[in-house]
Amino acid sequence: MSFANKLIAWYRSEGRDLPWRKTQDPYIIWLSEVILQQTRVEQGLPYFYTFVEHFPSVAEFAAANEDEVLRLWQGLGYYSRARNMHKAAKIVVQDYQGQFPCDYEDLLSLPGVGEYTAAAISSFSVGECKAVLDGNVFRVLARVFGIPTAINTGEGKKLFQALAQDLISTSDPGTYNHAIMDFGATVCKPKAPLCGDCIFRGECAALEEDTVALLPVKLKAKKSRDRYFNYFVIEDDGMILMSKRGSEDVWANMYEFPLIETKDKLELEELIHTEEYRTAFGDAVVKPLGGVTKHVLSHQNIYARFFRLPNAKDVLEKKDTWHYFLLENLDKLAKHKLVFSFIDKYL
Template sequence: MIFQNELINWYLINKRDLPWRHTNDAYTIWLSEVILQQTRVEQGLPYFNRFLENFPTVADFASATEAKVLKLWQGLGYYSRGRNMHATAQIVVKDYHGIFPNLHDELIKLKGIGEYTAAAISSFSSGEARAVVDGNVFRVLSRFYGLATPINSPAGKKEFYALANDLLYKEDPALYNQAVMEFGAMQCKPKSPNCSVCPLGQECYAFKHGQVNELPVKIRKAEQKHRHINYFVCFEDEKVLIRERQAGDIWQHLYDFPSVETTKECEWSDSLFIDRVKSVFGNNADFTFIRAKKHILTHQIIHVQFFALKNYIFNFNKQKELNWVSLSNLDELPQPKVIHDFVLEYFYKNKME
């Protein structure tokens, strides 16, 4: 119990004052847990507040349009999380009479809720004795106990989950789970942890053996794929031509501009690139370079170039995803961050200047 007691004592003194820690409402805790996946608290907190303000109940969430959900989600990345949340809210209203489940075995059935999230919600809302294992917990356990099994391997997950459940403080699982997660986030950080003032330092395997920077171990993932997307901006009569992205690729149901994807970065004056553009937008198409951006996703690096396009031809009967919108209407539509940033810089900033 020394490990658990030290963590809980540290937590009671050092914990951050976060709004979802003042409630056992499963819906509110669900919002916080999903928003904070792959997201730092500092970045996720404004989104949590925004979602709770717009959707104070799960019924409010369920009745929203997907476009509104994705617009509120804009900038967080991993947009499938927002779509899954919307689907889950509708399931809760339909199948659970609008009462958000607070037990693991019901939560795990819902879309977008995996083992970690189900354990967290059930632990924090109902006190169910489920160990929560996220990246912070993997790191604390790996360093303290000197575990070198890769945390993203099947054997590693099995080993760490078994240990986490053995260590779980059954008298107050919610308090212990919050403590170990917070300890990993604030004290046992991925880089430059302050080991000299760590209450677990004397017993920590990694600290005693000089392996703090080597643990935990992760199997290296495949290299990120590079993609080159060339966007063509058509602006007429205070309206801009936009496209709703379809299923089967990144940014599903977000809005961007007509584009041509190439296998490498192309100079706008390159003859092959000019021929490719004219084959898409017509032989009289005239385009000029605006700017380039790089957008980094988890598995892809997107190299983006923006061009102003004139004298183009579109077949709106065949390309149903294309539409003209005013800038004010565009602002209401969910966009990939790289598009949103461009719109702010190119349209609004230029207009103000």
């Protein structure tokens, strides 16, 4: 039996029954694919249901305001993906009369849709013969065929893409794509793969050569930059001061507390003598809240500290992006994880 037919036969008896696999609607598939790039299936499911419920059609998604989209996305991280989804929905309404495209090339032209997502949507919805290549597929192919080329290099991507395209079932590309990803997620897992029960155990090069734990090969990413975020919690008569981030940095346009970023880790004494602190808060009393929280993003580590300023409202020089909100209305603002976790714990 061919590689593809083995996988399809395995999938028909062992594959997971997930809600987005029952549809050929490209809009619903797109929602599920973008959400699942962020998270594992169990964590992604509630987000999938929330988006489908709030925006049953792409027209409703396009008509939503961005704050609402970001609020529903809250907790998934990589907020630029949510923004790109929103832009893509608007383009579908304007340029495709609200009919979500199924064609690979049309899909690629939408913001946030790369080769993987375009291959997934076009193969699942209309059976276009485009092989998906995600982390699961890289792993399965690297191991079964014993390929030591690093997957995060131009050469690796080309090689694996060509192999994936060679192997795809031309008669049932959609099911094949589901099958290889599911197989990678549940059998040929990153750690502790189920080699003993595997359909490829008789032919898997990595198993034969004892290199399962070494494949796939990935080159080390470049060193991350450290950033130090000092947040100030300022309350005034049941209201809390929130700041909207700019559009150029991480967490673009999301809400957080007034922030002073420093290049290095400063002691509190040093922090309150910085020019930025003096300008904004004068000599307001400051009380630390909790310790340092480390938040890892791609290529940056954020070290956040929170401080309460109990009587800063009198000495404050408010920036244009700072506004008071009622405490009970904070739920309605799109906030990044550092801030909503802090609010859950302390406010």
